[in-house]
Amino acid sequence: MQNKFKWYLSIGFFLLLVAFVASTILGVYHLNWNDFLLLFQSLFNDKVKVNPTDAYIFFDIRLPRTLLAIIMGSGLAVAGTSLQGMFKNPLATPGIIGITAGSALCAALAIVLGSTIKSFLPEILHYSLISIAAFIGALTVMLLVYGISFKNGKTHVVIMLLGGVAIAALAEATTGFLTFISTDDELRDLTFWRLGSLGAANWPKVILLTIVTCISFFFLLGNGKALNAMMLGEENAKHLGIDIKKHHRKIIWFSSLMVGTSVAFAGTIAFVGLIVPYILRLTLGSDYRIILPLSALFGSLLLLSADIISRVALAPVEIPIGIITAFMGAPVFILILLQFKKEL
Structure with missing residues (x-):
């Protein structure tokens, strides 16, 4: 298993490197391999002369977008893996149990009601209002779903999924109402949130998301042993000394x-x-000590690949990345349901 883990790790890093290069050179404004090498050399040697337009496209647009996709994909995959391990169910992902919808709802509230809310907040919080609102929405839904499904030391998966579906439906309906009453400018922002895009990537966002992800990984990537114990049942995990x-x-x-x-x-x-x-899990089994770090790697690869497709498939038009990931994920979701059906 250890050899298989190293093999997956090597393949994953190689594919991520290929995707990284492809993401920085592909697009409406095309850069070739020589341009990439020249721009990369300019990072370490000020004497290397590069085209100013190439430098702007590479350093200010493509590179932050590529890094944002890598970091975000890694974080979303680890979050999904951790939730699946906690609830002991492959359907317990942020999107399925309503966390994403709750987060988007609060972001939508911040967009539509932002001008009113900002007057009551310190100026330092104005720039990060949407981020704070999105976090509050995600946390609130997570706590609601957890509270609904957890009883007598056990997590009831059916209740969790149904509760998540209900909360997601309510959040989507409320977001739809906000869309209905929004102004033209707010409507454009809301459309962005609902469909998903990495087009607004910049260096401050990359830095902030990197800090958030590194802190989160510090607490989550070491949970593999505890999640393995929880797979045996929460009572058995307690007997093994795990603080559930x-x-x-x-x-x-x-x-x-x-x-x-x-x-x-x-x-x-x-x-x-x-x-x-x-x-x-399909290829390596259910050892979370292996799945968690590999999820971080392949989550980056998946989202970066989706972003490349979104920019290249119908260029110069950009397809919202949420549509691409939905096309990728829906068949997998159906496969999971068919697997459950066979086990009944």
Whole structure:
């Protein structure tokens, strides 16, 4: 298994490197391989002369967008994997149980009511209002779903899924109402949140998301042993010395933080946390000590690949990335349901 893990790790890093290069050179304004090498050399040597337009496209548009996709895909995949391990169900992803919808709703509230809300807040919070609102929405829904489905030391999966569907439907309906009453400018922003896009990527967002993701990974990537124990049942995990509540709190808080920040920066991007852990479990088994770090790697690869497709498929028109991930994730979702059907 260790050799297989190293092999997957090597293949994943190689494919991510290829996708990184492709993402920085492909687009309406095309850069070739020589341009890429020249621009990369200019990072370390001021004497290397580069085309100013090429430099602007590469450093100010393509590179931050590529890095945002890598970091965001990694965070969404780890959040989905952690939630699946906590609830012991492959359908327990941020999109399926309503966390993404709740986060998008609060982001929509911040967009439509932002001018009113900002007058009551310190000026330092004005720039990050949407990010804060998205995190609050993700955390609130996570706590609601957890509270609804957890009883007598056990998580009731059916109640969790139905509760998530109900909360997601309510959030979508409220977001739809906000769309109806919004102005033209607000409507454009709301459309962005609902369909998802990495087009607004910039260096401040990359830096902030990197900080959020690194902090979250510090608390989540080491949960593999605890999640393996929870697969045996929460009572058995307690007998093995696992502090269930402590691990649940960590997963709830930091999964919500990563999902909320991602929604705030790129809108609704579903299914990343469903596709990656499902495929990894299918090929490597259910050892979360292996699945969690590989989810971080292949989540980056998945979202970066989706972003490349969104920019290149119908160029110069850009397809919202949420549509691409939905096309990727829906068949996987159906496969999971068919697998459940066989087990009945």
